[in-house]
Amino acid sequence: MLKAEYQTRGPVPQDVIEAVPFDKPQLAEGEVLLEMLAAPINPSDVMTLTGIYGILPPLPAVGGNEGVGRVAEHGPNVTGPDIGQTVLLPVGCGTWATHIVAKASDLIPLPNEADPIQLAMVTINPPTASLMLSEFVDLQPGDWVIQNAANSGVGSYLITFANMRGIKTVNVVRRESLVEPLTAAGADVVVVDGDDLADKVKEATGGADIRLGIDAVGGAATDRLAATLAEGATLVNYGALSGEPCHVSPISIIFRDITLRGFWLAKWFNSATPEQQQALYGKITGLVATGKLSAPVHATYQVEDIKEAVAVAAAGGRDGKVVLVGDSTGD
Numbered sequence: 095m096l097k098a099e100y101q102t103r104g105p106v107p108q109d110v111i112e113a114v115p116f117d118k119p120q121l122a123e124g125e126v127l128l129e130m131l132a133a134p135i136n137p138s139d140v141m142t143l144t145g146i147y148g149i150l151p152p153l154p155a156v157g158g159n160e161g162v163g164r165v166a167e168h169g170p171n172v173t174g175p176d177i178g179q180t181v182l183l184p185v186g187c188g189t190w191a192t193h194i195v196a197k198a199s200d201l202i203p204l205p206n207e208a209d210p211i212q213l214a215m216v217t218i219n220p221p222t223a224s225l226m227l228s229e230f231v232d233l234q235p236g237d238w239v240i241q242n243a244a245n246s247g248v249g250s251y252l253i254t255f256a257n258m259r260g261i262k263t264v265n266v267v268r269r270e271s272l273v274e275p276l277t278a279a280g281a282d283v284v285v286v287d288g289d290d291l292a293d294k295v296k297e298a299t300g301g302a303d304i305r306l307g308i309d310a311v312g313g314a315a316t317d318r319l320a321a322t323l324a325e326g327a328t329l330v331n332y333g334a335l336s337g338e339p340c341h342v343s344p345i346s347i348i349f350r351d352i353t354l355r356g357f358w359l360a361k362w363f364n365s366a367t368p369e370q371q372q373a374l375y376g377k378i379t380g381l382v383a384t385g386k387l388s389a390p391v392h393a394t395y396q397v398e399d400i401k402e403a404v405a406v407a408a409a410g411g412r413d414g415k416v417v418l419v420g421d422s423t424g425d
């Protein structure tokens with residue numbers, strides 16, 4: 095059994111994490127042993143290793159916030175989920191491990207026949223994409239939304255959710271080579287970021303009013319997005335991929351009345367009722383299980399190769415997510 099553990103934080107994320115062997119744990123009352131099937135490496139995980147994320151777990155810690163596993167063994171007095179059942183791993187439990195101990199009562203069963211790699215990504219990015227499209231601006235079919243880092247996991251889910259609602263998307267990326275795959279995935283407009291972004295967007299949309307902008311980057315990219323928006327529009331920042339504070343020109347704020355807001359899924363969890371959470375996750379799980387909602391995957395790695403996996407996940411220019419998989423995934 096292996097876990098990807100870090101004792102310190104530092105600027106090079108792959109330097110602080112390593113695969114550490116551990117003995118099979120003794121299960122207490124109500125606990126189960128889970129075999130990890132799949133667990134992604136998200137930007138927030140990398141930022142947790144480098145120490146720049148908004149909340150940091152005490153050290154030492156095992157990496158990974160989300161994923162899916164399979165019940166391998168029951169502890170005393172456990173009646174379910176059954177051995178062999180695929181389950182969602184509890185959020186923040188340290189999912190980058192071949193085996194995880196969890197309370198049976200914390201586990202949510204998932205369809206055994208669905209792709210575990212896609213299921214492993216349901217907890218964080220799909221609800222983020224869905225909520226950013228619904229919580230800030232009352233968008234109607236035919237309305238436009240613009241997002242940067244559009245080839246990210248969140249970006250790809252957002253394109254799918256927008257299509258389902260008849261909302262048109264402008265997708266800002268850093269590479270020309272992404273225009274074709276994003277268009278094939280349902281993007282209405284794909285543009286490469288740059289100082290002429292507002293002009294390019296105006297031309298591509300025929301001067302459409304865009305009332306919602308979605309920014310994962312920060313820095314000057316925030317202002318380039320602001321400049322594409324209609325007067326009175328809302329710009330939502332939800333990521334800091336550039337590592338820079340959001341820059342928004344007074345021209346956008348004062349003269350064009352652009353409002354900058356923030357979104358953090360953890361805050362939504364604190365305010366949403368259990369019924370609202372179940373409704374959103376039920377919808378997302380159903381869409382993922384039936385293949386209607388997915389994110390591209392760049393590469394998969396086993397826990398023993400955590401250093402390489404984290405290095406690849408932390409680098410730009412990927413074709414999708416980096417996902418850790420268990421020994422039996424794909425069986």
Ligand SMILES: NC(=O)c1ccc[n+]([C@@H]2O[C@H](COP(=O)([O-])OP(=O)(O)OC[C@H]3O[C@@H](n4cnc5c(N)ncnc54)[C@H](OP(=O)(O)O)[C@@H]3O)[C@@H](O)[C@H]2O)c1
Pocket residue numbers: 135136137138218219222243244245246247248249267268269310311332333334335336337357358359360409410411412414415
């Ligand atoms: N606030 C929340 O609740 C919440 C929830 C989920 C995710 N997030 C945030 O959402 C963002 C996307 O997450 P994800 O898991 O979807 O990402 P991902 O699939 O791992 O993709 C990373 C994306 O970031 C882009 N990127 C990296 N560095 C960049 C830079 N300096 N400038 C511009 N683009 C850059 C990459 O573009 P290239 O392909 O060109 O390298 C790629 O599009 C992250 O910032 C994450 O922390 C926030």
